[in-house]
Amino acid sequence: xxxxxxxxxxxxxxxxxxxxxxxxxxxxxxxxxxxxxxxxxxxxxxxxxxxxxxxxxxxxxxxxxxxxxxxxxxxxxxxxxxxxxxxxxxxxxxxxxxxxxxxxxxxxxxxxxxxx
Amino acid sequence: xxxxxxxxxxxxxxxxxxxxxxxxxxxxxxxxxxxxxxxxxxxxxxxxxxxxxxxxxxxxxxxxxxxxxxxxxxxxxxxxxxxxxxxxxxxxxxxxxxxxxxxxxxxxxxxxxxxxxx
Numbered sequence: 206x207x208x209x210x211x212x213x214x215x216x217x218x219x220x221x222x223x224x225x226x227x228x229x230x231x232x233x234x235x236x237x238x239x240x241x242x243x244x245x246x247x248x249x250x251x252x253x254x255x256x257x258x259x260x261x262x263x264x265x266x267x268x269x270x271x272x273x274x275x276x277x278x279x280x281x282x283x284x285x286x287x288x289x290x291x292x293x294x295x296x297x298x299x300x301x302x303x304x305x306x307x308x309x310x311x312x313x314x315x316x317x318x319x320x321x
Numbered sequence: 322x323x324x325x326x327x328x329x330x331x332x333x334x335x336x337x338x339x340x341x342x343x344x345x346x347x348x349x350x351x352x353x354x355x356x357x358x359x360x361x362x363x364x365x366x367x368x369x370x371x372x373x374x375x376x377x378x379x380x381x382x383x384x385x386x387x388x389x390x391x392x393x394x395x396x397x398x399x400x401x402x403x404x405x406x407x408x409x410x411x412x413x414x415x416x417x418x419x420x421x422x423x424x425x426x427x428x429x430x431x432x433x434x435x436x437x438x439x
Contacts, residue, residue, distance in 0.1 A: 237426045248414060248430040249365065256426075294364060298426060307353060307418055307426055311364045 207232040209297050211312025218285050219320050226315045228295035229277040235297040238278045239309070240269060243292045252293075253280070285319045292316050324348055325417050327431035334405055335439055341401045342434045344415030350395035351417035355428065356388075359412040371398040395420070405438045412436075 208231040218224050230238075236257035241249035255262045255269045255278065262269050268281040282289055295312040324347040334340050344354055352373045357365040369390050370378040377390035389401040398417075402409055412435055416428040 239427070241430075246412075246433075246435070248432045250430075251427065254427065307428065308355070308367060308370060309365075309416075309428060310367070314364050 207235055207297055207299070207308075207310040209295060209310050209312040211295050211315060213315060214313060215316045215318070217318045217320065220285060220287060222285055222319075224280075224282045224285050224289070224317055224319075226280045226293055226295070226317070227277060228279070228297075228312045229275075230297040230310075231276070232297070232299065233273075233276065234299050237298045238269070238271060239296050239298075240267075240280050241294045241296065243294060243314075245292075249294060282317075285317075287319050287321050290317055290319045323419055323427075323429045325415065325429045325431040327413075327415055327434050329434060330432060331435040331437075333437045333439065336406050337404055339401055339403045340405055340436060341399055342413055342415075342436075344398045344400070344417070344431050346396045346417045346419075346429075349417075349419040349421065351398075352395060352420050354392060354398040354415055354417045356390065356398075356400050357414045357416065359414060359433075361412075365414065368400075373398075402436065405436070407438045410436055410438045 211228045239254035242252045243249045253267050253269050255271050266283045271278040293315045296309040298309045326345045328343045354371040356368045359365045368383045371390045371392040373392045379385045392398040414433040415431045
């Protein structure tokens with residue numbers, strides 16, 4: 206099955222700095238890579254996702270890059286703000302149909318703290 | 322759009338009792354829903370895939386007789402934790418895919434249910 210490794214486990218930055226979180230995946234068949242932000246006791250919220258036919262995607266201060274050859278993808282947050290502080294999870298899934306369709310495998314999570 | 326609700330949001334029960342958690346897609350139809358468990362300071366672990374009108378598919382190591390899943394309609398899946406024990410205390414989260422969405426691989430998560438077994 207798929208295995209997703211996420212680093213770092215904790216990340217502390219000053220407000221206005223950039224933050225980068227990296228994930229690697231094992232199954233070359235995975236083709237969908239979402240990133241979730243989760244605040245304590247709340248549901249994971251999708252912040253950005255990327256599919257395997259795209260190398261990079263950007264949404265305002267958030268961007269994701271995908272390297273299919275190396276099987277890794279990264280989340281980039283620029284101009285960080287204190288409200289960006291949360292746990293971030295990467296995930297990977299295989300969308301080709303069958304019983305494994307859409308199953309998400311999550312990384313271990315990164316606790317991001319943005320200091321004012 | 323794409324709202325998923327869960328009920329209850331939290332529940333406390335005695336050891337040995339059963340607890341039912343509901344997951345509903347409010348504004349879309351979902352043939353497939355997923356159930357996750359999240360222990361404190363840990364990641365989300367997929368427990369099972371719930372398919373409307375058929376049996377759920379459980380992940381390795383998840384006891385299907387302990388975690389009963391029923392997906393009776395396109396908007397409702399239920400997870401019943403039978404004979405709950407303190408080690409079952411966790412945050413249970415469901416997610417659903419929008420059957421009619423342009424991108425059907427996007428999952429929308431419910432708010433979670435905090436289960437505490439005494």
